[in-house]
Amino acid sequence: MKEIKVKWPLNPQETVLYKANAVYIKSKFQAKQGAVYITSERIVFETKPMLMFLLFGVIGWLLARNKKTNEFQLADITNFQRTKHGLNKKVAEFELIDGSKYRFGVAGKWEDFDLAYQKAILDVQPLFSVK
Template structure:
């Protein structure tokens, strides 16, 4: 397994398990490009500032930093499923404890993303369990 570097601080004992390019689907007409990281504690979406590249070329792109724009603690996820939007059939849909939903269009192989997510969730302690 290769070491995945991030530009934001990791918690003690937190490891990055997987990275893939993705699109955060905020609504039907609004989406942001970036990368999604699965760590041992959370899912982090990092925006890629593509507009700076178009406006100022390579120098503008290099001067802007990627930023962590959205994160979901794994303990807040109540349901995960594969969905679709338009022709894209690789949309990760997360239902959260507060009743909200988060959707990400995944590039690359869905199976690799799904396996990394399932592996991360194996170590998460459920907040409640049915006995």
């Protein structure tokens, strides 16, 4: 399996399990393009500077830095489900302990994303358990 490189620091013992191009769906009319990463400890969304590409072409896009927009610990996730947004039926919705929700439209095969998430969540001990 090929190692996935990231531009942000990983915690000790943390490994990147999966990367997919994605769209962070902030609201009905607001979204950001980028990539979503599943690590052994967290979910990270990294935005891609599309405005720099539009203004300055490929050189501007290469010079602009990607940045982490959202990240949250796997242990904070209370609910994960597949939903849809418009015509996109491959939207991952994460609900966290604090009640916040994050939605990412995932490119590529949904099954690969779901499998990587399920493998990552198996190793995480939840902060609480519901019986």
